[in-house]
Amino acid sequence: MLPPNRTVPDVLDAAATALSRSGIATADVDAELLVGHVLRLGRGEVQAARLTGRRMLTRDVELVENLVRRRATREPLQHITGVAGFRRLELRVGPGVFVPRPETEQVTQIAIDALLALPHSSPVAIDLGTGSGAIALSMALEVPSARIYAVENSVDAFLWASENARRVGAPNARLVFDDLGDALPELNGTASVVISNPPYIPDAAVPLDPEVRFFDPAAALYGGEDGLDVVRALSSTAARLLHPGGTLVIEHGERQGEAIRAILAADGWRAPATFPDFTMRDRATTAVRA
Incomplete structure (x- = not known):
C-alpha cells in the first residue's frame, strides 16, 4: 500500500520502494x-514535478496505488x-502480443540501412511475424519510398498490428494475415x-522474467527443441521472396x-554474418540471397 501522501516526490518514492521489493530492477x-x-505527463515533466513538490489529488494517488x-x-508496464x-513510434500493446524490446530497434536499423542503400525508388521489404507491427511500421515510416508487407498468423497479434x-x-x-x-x-523473387x-527460445528454456514467462504469448517465444525451427522455415521462405542480392x-x-x-550457409545463402547489440551480445544475423 502507498502511504496517504499527496505530493509527487512522496508518491514516487513510495511507488519505487514497493516495486523494488517486488524485484523490479527499473523501479525508479x-x-x-x-x-x-x-x-x-512525460517522464521529464514528472521529474520536474518531483523537484517542485507538486501536490496530487487523492483520486490520482489512488490510481497510482492500483497501478x-x-x-x-510483474504485469508488464x-x-x-x-x-x-519503439524507435519513433508509440505502439498499442496488451495481452496476446509480444511487447517489442529495445534491442529489436537496433535489428530494425539493419533492415532500414539496407533499404536506404538501394538505388531503386520503391523497394519491397517484408516483416515475417510482425506481432505489434513494430518493425514493419518503423520501416514504413522511416523509408516512405519502400513498400512494406507485414505478415502475422496470430489473431490477437494481428488485431494489435492493425490498430497500430x-x-x-x-x-x-x-x-x-497468413502463415x-x-x-x-x-x-516471389x-x-x-x-x-x-x-x-x-528452446522449448525447455523457460524465461526467468515473470513479465516474459507469464504475459508474452508462447507462440512468440518458443521455437522448438533448439529454438531454431522457425529460423529454418524463415530461410526457405526468405529465399523464395527475395531477389538475388536481397x-x-x-x-x-x-x-x-x-x-x-x-x-543459412547450408541453405545456400551468401555472406552470413552476426552482429551484436549495444550490450555486445550477439543479436542479429544477416545473409544475402544467392
Missing part, C-alpha cells in the same frame, strides 16, 4: 512512468499503460529485404549466431 523508472501515465499493485505482480515506445497501422497511418504498409511459410507468393524477429535479417538469442550462420 517504472514509478515515474506510472505517475506520468496517471497525470498525463503499482499491478506492476508489483506496457500492458498497464497500454503503450510501448491505423494509428501510424503509413500508406506504404500492408498487413497480411509464414505460405505468405505472399505473388511477391521481388523483395529486397526480409526481416523477422521469430520465436527462438538481404535477410533475423533477430535471435545471444548464443545462436553460429548455429544460424550454419543453417
